[in-house]
Amino acid sequence: MEADVLTRPDRLWSVDEVMSSPGPVPAAAGVYGWHFDEAPHPDLEGRGLLYVGMAPRSMTSRVSRQNLRTRVRYHCRGNAEGSTLRLSLGCLLGLELRRVGSGTRMTFGRAGEAELSGWMRAHARVCWVEHETPTVLESRLIAQLDLPLNLDQNRRNEFHAVLKDLRAAARLRARELPVGE
Numbered sequence: 001m002e003a004d005v006l007t008r009p010d011r012l013w014s015v016d017e018v019m020s021s022p023g024p025v026p027a028a029a030g031v032y033g034w035h036f037d038e039a040p041h042p043d044l045e046g047r048g049l050l051y052v053g054m055a056p057r058s059m060t061s062r063v064s065r066q067n068l069r070t071r072v073r074y075h076c077r078g079n080a081e082g083s084t085l086r087l088s089l090g091c092l093l094g095l096e097l098r099r100v101g102s103g104t105r106m107t108f109g110r111a112g113e114a115e116l117s118g119w120m121r122a123h124a125r126v127c128w129v130e131h132e133t134p135t136v137l138e139s140r141l142i143a144q145l146d147l148p149l150n151l152d153q154n155r156r157n158e159f160h161a162v163l164k165d166l167r168a169a170a171r172l173r174a175r176e177l178p179v180g181e
Contacts (some may be wrong), residue, residue: 001135001142002031002129003073003140003141004130004145005127005128005146006031006032006033006049006059006127006128006129006141007033007048007049007131007145009035009127009135011127011142012035012125012126012127013025013074013125013126013127014121014125015117015120015121015126016121018072018073018076018126019073019076019077019111022072023069025068025072025073025126025128026067026068026069026128026130027067027068027069027070028067028068028130028152029054029055029056029067029068029130029131029132029134030054030055030067030068030129030130030131030134031052031054031128031129031131031134031137031138031141032052032053032054032055032068032071032072032126032127032128032129033051033052033126033127033128033141034049034050034051034052034053034058034075034085034124034125034126034149034166035047035048035049035050035124035126035127036048036050036121036123036124036125036127037123037125040089040093040119040123040149041092041093041162043090043159043162044159048133049145049147050147050148050149051085051147051149051150052129052138052141052142052145052147052150053071053075053084053085053138054071054104054135054137054138055067055070055071055072055134056134057070062128068128068130068153069149072126072128075120075126076117076120077117078106078114079107079108079113080097080106080108080116081105081106081107082102082150084151085125085149086108086113086116087106087167088149088151088163088167089116089119089120089149090108090170091117091118091166091167091170092163092164092166093116093119095108095111095115095116096108096112096170096174096177097112097170097171097173097174098112098174098177098179098180099174099175099177099179099180100179100180100181101179102179105108106171106174107132109180109181110181119148139153145148148160148163149163151163151164151167155170160172173176
């Protein structure tokens with residue numbers, strides 16, 4: 001079953017391996033799963049698979065150019081504005097969300113994003129499965145598995161309200177602070 005590839009993978013890949021060139025992640029459509037050897041928040045019992053995502057995203061207005069490789073790598077080195085996983089992890093780890101640039105984008109700033117990337121290098125591992133219809137597989141996995149870091153389609157998860165509230169509070173605080181770097 002496809003879920004087994006993500007819940008009980010033969011291999012988990014480190015951030016450094018994913019970021020190597022050419023890297024192991026295929027430039028294909030599919031679903032990826034993030035595993036952690038340390039829970040990012042004391043209220044999370046979980047270790048192991050805590051989040052799934054997919055690429056490309058379904059978009060009504062344009063065709064996404066993302067694939068597993070680009071999406072997984074973005075989670076490794078991107079920022080909270082473009083990665084819901086990074087936003088959730090940073091909020092759970094207590095990093096300060098800030099408005100940056102023109103003031104409409106929100107990230108953890110250079111220092112916070114670097115700290116988050118370091119935490120992910122130390123504690124996060126990823127696996128993936130290629131799939132023709134990643135939206136279907138991702139929805140099925142979210143419905144079947146305990147994935148506390150997924151918010152979309154996951155209101156039934158008992159950690160949903162905690163994570164949603166933490167993210168909302170971080171955004172509210174960021175709006176009250178001056179624009180950062």
